[in-house]
Amino acid sequence: MHRPPHSQQQLTAQFAELGVETGGLLVVHASLRALGAVDGGAETVVRALQGALGESGTVVVPTFTAENSDTSPDYRARVQGLDEEAAAAVRERMPAFDRLTTPASPTLGVLAETVRRTPGAERSAHPQTSFAALGSGAGKIVAGHLPDCHLGEDSPLARLYDGWAQVLLLGTGFDACSAFHLGEYRVPNPPRRTYRCVITTQGRRTWWSYEDVDLTDHDFAALGDDFERGCDSGTVKYGQVGDASCRLFHVTEAADFAKGWLPANRPY
Template sequence: MRTLDGRSHPPAIDEETLTEEFRALGIGPGGALLTHSSLRSLGPVRGESRAVVRALRAALGPEGTLVVPAFTPENSDTSRAYRQRIQGCTEQQVEELRRAMPPYDPRRTPAPSMGRLAEEVRTLPEALRSDHPQTSFAAVGPLARMIVSDHAPDCHLGERSPLARLYKEGAKVLLLGVGFASCTAFHLAEYRVADRPLQEYHCVVRARGERTWWTYTDVALDDSDFTTVGRSFQDSGAPVRTGRVGRSTARLFGVREAVDHAVTWMSAHRPGRPD
């Protein structure tokens, strides 16, 4: 396809083709699917993020549940996003930023760093979202309420989070145009290794109608080696299905298999543990 300026552009992929490609990858009716994505990697899509979500839901069928991370590092001063944002700021600018940081509201707080597909799911009228002020998940489908309910506020991604319920349900993970560095499921493994380090976290919440800073202690999350963990997982012969969706590379695998492998890998290779 050529535009008026003479340049050649690939044709836009449509919703029906996406659905077929998701099914060819192995996404089928039922169960739960935790999706991490980069829509840009797909190339032009007719209908953009809305069409991709509809295609995923069509592949899952009415009995399937689509889950996305809806994290909100923007309301915390212990997040990587905050540290990057205040670089070069004066003390006054930092104080002004802190005063302007809004409290978390599961119904309204956006999750801009999670990408367009996650925001498309989060803003669906029927979507449900967990209550954690930093690492919430949004979901649509029959299992949505069970997955997102009772997300403990002092447990980012551990046994009292949606990740543990996805593990129990035998959910799948879809990496759509992103690598293993984005695989949130590996964080559950950090809660299941011995001698896990802890960290103090701060974020802005609303308590009894008032905006306030809240401090809590949880596992010190570290995704710096997730690419290596993922490479080891795939090289181990684990059932990882790889295929093309649009112009992107997609991977599909089980939450349980990924977490169990990561526990073994982290127990051997994380600092302070035997090599």
């Protein structure tokens, strides 16, 4: 029997039942494929999130861009097997980051780009790990994202930590949880490395190099499994929205757990 697509009203009610806090900050990592058919598509999902959060709430999504960097896993995959001349051609075609027009990486899913393009949304200025926010607290969340701080104290993640923001994994796993990255900055003496990306400086396409914490999410699935097992009952809320299995928890608890877990489980 054919089921009708999920409606905005239904999704709003399910977000609220899951525990999305009215007036709160909510970081969303979403798979719309897992959510199933929605009447109106991604735009309806955004409105449903806004409905659950209310007029004083704010929805936040990562709008990361790996396509403008030659130190990213995306670049290494693109040039694997190419000779030096062909790899140089790939670098030459890389677009410079523009905060207003550069799309979020396709790997982040349709919802991230939909939020970024929604009228009233604001975006942080980091050329590789920007966030977009929509709602009353958007400007405060995205302000002051320094270009040499991917996901640390001078990024939206730290503002979300301080604001007791929630994380919604909507049909995604812990491997997508950006809050764990804040824990990488807060371990003692985290390893650092050099990054390079293409930016626009005074209207010109420019390569820029900077040093920051050496970030990886290769073990976030295992970290998330231990977070679920090790945290107090009720820290992670579970439920279904549309066809998607969901988890809901706070940035603060996830980042704090990661800060303790990482030194014991990574060969620093």
